[in-house]
Amino acid sequence: MQDSTFVETQFLFRGIQLTEQVLVSWDTFELTQSQAQFLREEDPELSELDAWEFAENDPDLFIWHWEDLEETIGQWLKTYDYPSLRIEGYNMGWQHRSGYMDLRDVQTAKQFLSFLPDTNCTFTIYKNSVDNNLRVENAHHDAPTGEGYRIRIVRGCDLCYDGIVLSEDPEVDICEHCEDLET
Numbered sequence: 001m002q003d004s005t006f007v008e009t010q011f012l013f014r015g016i017q018l019t020e021q022v023l024v025s026w027d028t029f030e031l032t033q034s035q036a037q038f039l040r041e042e043d044p045e046l047s048e049l050d051a052w053e054f055a056e057n058d059p060d061l062f063i064w065h066w067e068d069l070e071e072t073i074g075q076w077l078k079t080y081d082y083p084s085l086r087i088e089g090y091n092m093g094w095q096h097r098s099g100y101m102d103l104r105d106v107q108t109a110k111q112f113l114s115f116l117p118d119t120n121c122t123f124t125i126y127k128n129s130v131d132n133n134l135r136v137e138n139a140h141h142d143a144p145t146g147e148g149y150r151i152r153i154v155r156g157c158d159l160c161y162d163g164i165v166l167s168e169d170p171e172v173d174i175c176e177h178c179e180d181l182e183t
């Protein structure tokens, strides 16, 4: 991960906010709560505490919803022909770090979600209907106030395996690293 400028991001975030819609969201507290509510509607005699405990101990609840989430992300990836992505993170973890990572030819939801920290995350992924890029709000125990990610669809470099092309010029089809090697 390398540093990137925070100021630029704030501007970009504001610029895209008006055209966003939720692609997927994940919140285990909310899932448990709505399942408990559902159980009490099915059985009005059930106490609030019991309903919560049943919901919390349901081994399938999270599995089913996670499968739904992966399917939605998988469809998004398919729509964009398994794209390469530049993922910029802001305010990450307790150190509030900024940085970016590139993912080449993303095929699966698991591969896509690899930018999230390996812990219990609560997140929402927003889709920008103008440029089709994504924005992610994520919270976890090391980042209770939330960290942000911006995900841009980019092209993969024609020469090397990992490189991506950031230039919007369609004539440019190799990454900056390969360009440096050629000159």
Ligand SMILES: [Zn+2]
Residues within 6 Å of the ligand: 157, 158, 159, 160, 161, 163, 164, 174, 175, 176, 177, 178, 179
């Ligand atoms: Zn390259």
